[in-house]
Amino acid sequence: MLHDSPQNAxxxxxxxxxxxxxxxxxxxxxxxxxxxxxxxxxxxxxxxHKAAFHxxxxxxxxxxxxxxxxxxxxRGGTRGNVVAGRKARRDGDFLMQRWADDDRREGxxxxxxxxxxxxxxxxxxxxxx
Ligand SMILES: [Zn+2]
Numbered sequence: 254m255l256h257d258s259p260q261n262a263x264x265x266x267x268x269x270x271x272x273x274x275x276x277x278x279x280x281x282x283x284x285x286x287x288x289x290x291x292x293x294x295x296x297x298x299x300x301x302h303k304a305a306f307h308x309x310x311x312x313x314x315x316x317x318x319x320x321x322x323x324x325x326x327x328r329g330g331t332r333g334n335v336v337a338g339r340k341a342r343r344d345g346d347f348l349m350q351r352w353a354d355d356d357r358r359e360g361x362x363x364x365x366x367x368x369x370x371x372x373x374x375x376x377x378x379x380x381x382x
Contacts, residue, residue: 282306282362282370294374306361313352320345 278287279295283302297303320341324330327338356363362370371378 279370280362282367285360285362294376296370296374313348317345317348320348 275287275289279290280287281296281298281302283297283306286298288298297306323341324338324345327333327335327341329342330336330339332338353363
């Protein structure tokens with residue numbers, strides 16, 4: 254049987270893998286690992302993490318856009334169809350809190366930090382139509 258070197262004895266494999274990561278540099282929104290970016294606008298450590306993050310955001314967006322818009326257009330359920338507006342606001346708030354909890358539990362970047370990161374890197378949300 255092979256023995257661990259003294260400095261690795263008893264440490265899980267992930268500890269030595271984490272030690273190989275750069276200590277500085279951007280953090281990947283999907284895994285929060287630091288990485289060396291090849292371009293100033295690179296946000297993710299890998300194509301796989303970029304795809305995973307964006308696929309999840311697409312699914313969430315399809316659920317959330319009608320709720321947020323109905324809530325906003327009824328001023329949170331106080332104008333027009335107040336029954337639909339209130340339900341849209343409640344359901345949207347519930348989903349957003351559940352997803353924030355999921356992201357925290359799964360070790361992903363918060364949407365606040367993700368938005369701030371995109372903003373710092375010059376991604377303009379209002380230019381996308
Ligand atoms: Zn990553």
